[in-house]
Amino acid sequence: MYRLAIKMLMGDRLKYFGLLAGMSFAAMMIAQQASIFVGLISQTGTFIRGLPYVDLWVMDEQVRFSEDQQPLPDTALPRVRGIEGVEWASPMFKGWLPARLPDGTRLNAIVVGIDDATLIGGPLAMHEGTLEDLRRDDAILIHYKEAGTKLKLEKAGGRTLRIGDRISLNDHDAFVAATFDSDPSFFWDPVIYTTYSRAVQFSPPQRNLMHYVLVKLKPGADLEEVRAHIERATPYKALTQDEFIALTRDFIAEKTGILINFGIAIGLGFFVGMLVTGQTFFNFTLDNLRYFAAIKAMGASSWMLIRMVMLQVLVAATLSLGIGLGIAALMGQQLKETDLAFLMPWQVPALTAASLLFISLLAGGLSLIKVLRLEPGVVFKG
Numbered sequence: 001m002y003r004l005a006i007k008m009l010m011g012d013r014l015k016y017f018g019l020l021a022g023m024s025f026a027a028m029m030i031a032q033q034a035s036i037f038v039g040l041i042s043q044t045g046t047f048i049r050g051l052p053y054v055d056l057w058v059m060d061e062q063v064r065f066s067e068d069q070q071p072l073p074d075t076a077l078p079r080v081r082g083i084e085g086v087e088w089a090s091p092m093f094k095g096w097l098p099a100r101l102p103d104g105t106r107l108n109a110i111v112v113g114i115d116d117a118t119l120i121g122g123p124l125a126m127h128e129g130t131l132e133d134l135r136r137d138d139a140i141l142i143h144y145k146e147a148g149t150k151l152k153l154e155k156a157g158g159r160t161l162r163i164g165d166r167i168s169l170n171d172h173d174a175f176v177a178a179t180f181d182s183d184p185s186f187f188w189d190p191v192i193y194t195t196y197s198r199a200v201q202f203s204p205p206q207r208n209l210m211h212y213v214l215v216k217l218k219p220g221a222d223l224e225e226v227r228a229h230i231e232r233a234t235p236y237k238a239l240t241q242d243e244f245i246a247l248t249r250d251f252i253a254e255k256t257g258i259l260i261n262f263g264i265a266i267g268l269g270f271f272v273g274m275l276v277t278g279q280t281f282f283n284f285t286l287d288n289l290r291y292f293a294a295i296k297a298m299g300a301s302s303w304m305l306i307r308m309v310m311l312q313v314l315v316a317a318t319l320s321l322g323i324g325l326g327i328a329a330l331m332g333q334q335l336k337e338t339d340l341a342f343l344m345p346w347q348v349p350a351l352t353a354a355s356l357l358f359i360s361l362l363a364g365g366l367s368l369i370k371v372l373r374l375e376p377g378v379v380f381k382g
Contacts, residue, residue, distance in 0.1 A: 004295075005308035008288050009315060015287075019280040020320050023356060026273020027324025028331075030266050031344065031352045035332055037262035038348060039341030043186040044252045045245030050124060050182055051214065056227060056238045058089075058213040063237075065248040067110070067187055069095050071208035076236060080213045083229050085221035090115040092212040093199040096189065100168040101161065110191045111169065113199025121214055122180075122193055128163060129178025134195055139177035140169070141193040169202045184341065186252065270355055278363040281313070285367035306368060313364035317356050324356075325349055 010016050047066055048057070058080055060070035080089045093113030100106050114121035114134075122131045127144035134141060142161065161167075166175045169192070180193065194202070200209050215238070217226055223240070230238045239247065253259045295305065332342040 005311050006315065008291060009284075009312040012284075012287065015280060015284060019277065019284070019316055020323065022276030022280060023273055023316060023320030023360070024323040024327070026269050026276070026359065027321050027352050027356050028327045029269030029272070029324075030355055031325050031328035031348055032331060033262055033265040033269065034348045034351060035328065035342050035344040036340065037258070037266075038345060039343035040186055040258060041249050041253060042343050043184055043341050044248045046183045046185040047191075048241055048244050048248070051121060052241070053216065054121075054214045054241065055217045055223060056215040056230070056240060057244050058215055058230060058234075058236050058238045059211070061235065061237045063247075065251040066244065067094070069211060071206075072210045072213065072236065073208050074210060076210060076234065077213055079234050080215060080230060080236075083226060083233060085218055085226040085229070087216045087218040087221075088118075088120070089216075090118060090120040090214045091196050091210045092121050092214055093196055093203070093209055094211045095199075095203060097170045097202055099170075099190075099192070102165055102167065108189050109169070110187065110189050111199050111202060112191060112193045113196040114193065116195045116197050119195075123182055125181040127179040127181045131178070133177035134193065136177050138172075138174045138198070139194065140167075140174045141178050141180050142176055143191055144179035144181055170204065172202045174198075174202070186341075270359065273356065274359045274362065277316075277359050278366060281363040281367045285309075309364050309368050310361075313360045317360035321353055321356050325352060 045066070058072075058076065060072055062068075063070045077089060077091050080086060091113075092115075093111070095111060096108045097111045098106065099109040112121070119131050119134060122134070123141065129141075131141075133139055161176060163176050163178065166173060168174070174194070182191075185191070203209055213236075215226075215230075217223060227238045227240075230236065295308075329344065332344060335342040
């Protein structure tokens with residue numbers, strides 16, 4: 001009976017391939033949109049994740065995400081350094097400054113100022129040059145993709161940036177001393193590193209210019225105790241790397257509408273799959289009613305008919321899932337060459353499989369209503 005069910009499923013090749021195409025499209029759309037969403041959300045924590053040696057990020061209590069500019073007074077640094085259990089604490093400047101490139105192109109850049117003495121907070125991976133090149137006068141580091149491509153320069157018609165080029169940051173002269181590498185970030189503005197004192201010099205005059213205090217704990221120190229001590233002794237909050245990433249991720253998801261937009265796209269894939277699968281399975285059932293009636297007239301129980309239809313559903317769903325995930329993965333491989341995010345953890349195939357299984361079982365269940373109500377005698381009617 002099970003072999004017969006498979007033959008019935010594949011008997012009409014046009015409808016069979018149409019069913020697979022519709023369900024595969026639904027699986028591909030769900031997996032692709034979910035993977036792009038996960039990729040974008042994961043990129044919101046790129047900057048924070050790039051400093052794995054930092055145990056605590058101390059910031060103003062009103063900071064909502066990693067690019068939120070809520071400065072701290074200069075007194076915050078010595079106050080944090082004086083907390084028991086803190087091995088070292090370093091200042092960091094992080095803010096947007098207007099930049100002008102050699103060809104006259106104007107843009108906004110995220111300028112990161114790191115400790116002058118230790119260079120703590122700088123990028124871990126250098127592409128050309130070294131982090132110590134920041135000690136040169138007016139030196140800055142830029143991402144190597146901005147040095148090696150025409151990013152931000154194509155429409156202006158200028159040449160690409162390279163080491164030795166001079167640019168203007170808030171009307172202050174600076175030159176590219178080295179380039180660094182990093183994972184793609186959700187925030188699209190170019191990132192420029194320099195020393196803390198130079199970043200303060202570049203920025204508009206204001207009373208407070210420190211944005212973060214990076215904290216490393218002494219060996220054996222209890223993180224929760226040190227955090228509690230910092231928050232009791234100062235008016236600031238201290239977050240771990242994971243907590244800061246979660247804070248940024250949740251703010252972006254809630255305030256930008258990205259969750260709603262991708263939710264609609266994923267829901268559309270689910271809805272299209274449900275319509276195509278439901279209609280195709282129902283038409284398939286109608287076309288095979290006489291065969292089901294003959295099987296029922298031969299003594300097959302309703303439970304046997306249910307298992308036959310469910311087998312057909314599972315076979316179609318399994319094949320479609322593999323095709324859809326394969327197409328989504330291939331598209332994701334191609335997207336690696338672009339700036340578009342794509343990340344497919346195991347949860348995405350699991351979500352896709354659960355969605356497709358639900359769609360298939362629902363379509364199969366609707367088709368079963370017609371089969372189970374079928375009178376065996378219909379096979380003998382002319």
